[in-house]
Amino acid sequence: MTHRSTAVSGASWPAPAKLNLMLRVVGRRENGYHELQTVFQFVDRCDQLWLDVRDDGVVRRLGALSGVPEDQDLTVRAARALQQATGCRLGADIRCDKVLPMGGGLGGGSSDAATTLVALNHLWGTGLSEDALSEIALPLGADVPVFVRGRAAWAEGVGERLEPVDLPQPWYLVLVPACSVSTRDVFCHPELTRDSSCIKLADFLSGDAVNDCLPVVRREYPPVAEAIEWLDRWGGGRLTGTGACVFARFEERDRALDACRAAPEALRAFVARGLNRSPLLDRLDQEIVSPSLIAAS
Numbered sequence: 683m684t685h686r687s688t689a690v691s692g693a694s695w696p697a698p699a700k701l702n703l704m705l706r707v708v709g710r711r712e713n714g715y716h717e718l719q720t721v722f723q724f725v726d727r728c729d730q731l732w733l734d735v736r737d738d739g740v741v742r743r744l745g746a747l748s749g750v751p752e753d754q755d756l757t758v759r760a761a762r763a764l765q766q767a768t769g770c771r772l773g774a775d776i777r778c779d780k781v782l783p784m785g786g787g788l789g790g791g792s793s794d795a796a797t798t799l800v801a802l803n804h805l806w807g808t809g810l811s812e813d814a815l816s817e818i819a820l821p822l823g824a825d826v827p828v829f830v831r832g833r834a835a836w837a838e839g840v841g842e843r844l845e846p847v848d849l850p851q852p853w854y855l856v857l858v859p860a861c862s863v864s865t866r867d868v869f870c871h872p873e874l875t876r877d878s879s880c881i882k883l884a885d886f887l888s889g890d891a892v893n894d895c896l897p898v899v900r901r902e903y904p905p906v907a908e909a910i911e912w913l914d915r916w917g918g919g920r921l922t923g924t925g926a927c928v929f930a931r932f933e934e935r936d937r938a939l940d941a942c943r944a945a946p947e948a949l950r951a952f953v954a955r956g957l958n959r960s961p962l963l964d965r966l967d968q969e970i971v972s973p974s975l976i977a978a979s
């Protein structure tokens with residue numbers, strides 16, 4: 683049986699990590715979801731996705747992902763959601779080279795879903811606008827739309843109201859504590875601050891960069907507390923999302939690398955550049971301008 687269409691994707695598609703540079707919990711909706719204010723910035727550390735179009739409509743994941751059954755995989759769910767929204771009869775083989783830690787607050791799963799939507803919208807020729815793709819993205823996860831739009835953003839609501847922002851693009855040292863934090867458990871915690879006052883972007887830009895989840899996460903997850911304390915010695919550690927990853931910013935790459943080399947052996951650590959534009963958008967631009975060059979690379 684033949685299943686390949688003529689459109690073979692060739693090179694991989696990047697799915698970058700995000701950092702929440704601040705996060706305020708400003709209210710709670712009737713459905714239990716929390717209203718947030720947050721700032722998203724991308725970093726140049728990425729999962730890589732390979733997508734091969736199939737002409738039989740089947741969407742498959744190639745390879746395993748620890749603890750995530752194929753039907754639950756956000757890439758598979760994203761591809762199926764795009765099929766459903768557009769009536770497209772093409773399918774895809776999806777392979778993900780996982781670099782980003784899962785459940786670490788770096789948004790890897792959400793980013794994988796967004797990259798799948800953006801790439802298949804191109805490869806399948808479904809031609810949805812960014813707004814239409816973002817609508818399909820939101821039910822897959824609150825962080826998926828920002829990855830679809832690919833611009834650093836000031837976000838409100840559950841993360842669906844996005845305003846692009848132009849931020850400094852420093853270097854970040856990211857530490858990956860040896861524990862996984864459940865987003866659900868943090869939002870269910872009785873001691874979580876849920877009534878922070880709303881601030882303006884200007885307040886954040888002048889230094890108001892609190893993460894309201896930090897006190898609870900610090901108390902419940904000692905490896906996160908230790909990682910933050912260690913980063914504080916380098917000028918201030920911050921939590922991304924609900925964790926577990928923590929980060930510190932550096933003006934100079936060499937200084938970030940020095941800190942990375944000094945990190946305790948028990949911690950995984952990496953240095954990455956802050957980005958206001960997702961590498962996914964650059965990849966899409968390249969594909970549109972010169973698809974043959976990418977296929978050959």
Ligand SMILES: C[C@@](CO)(OP(=O)(O)O)[C@H](O)COP(=O)(O)OP(=O)(O)OC[C@H]1O[C@@H](n2ccc(N)nc2=O)[C@H](O)[C@@H]1O
Nearest residue numbers: 714715716787789823824825840841865866869923924925
């Ligand atoms: C808080 C953020 C910031 O980026 O954290 P990270 O997951 O990246 O750490 C995200 O918006 C997370 O969004 P998302 O990834 O969709 O959250 P999920 O894992 O689906 O949420 C798990 C559970 O947490 C609760 N939840 C989540 C988001 C929110 N704004 N309010 C909530 O109350 C809900 O009970 C939900 O069922």
Ligand SMILES: Nc1ncnc2c1ncn2[C@@H]1O[C@H](COP(=O)(O)OP(=O)(O)O)[C@@H](O)[C@H]1O
Nearest residue numbers: 755756757784785786787788789790791792794
């Ligand atoms: N392709 C995927 N990559 C990562 N996680 C996935 C994927 N598909 C589903 N998941 C599920 O989504 C959860 C959250 O993943 P992730 O986005 O990496 O973390 P976070 O939301 O903390 O930033 C994982 O623990 C996993 O159960």
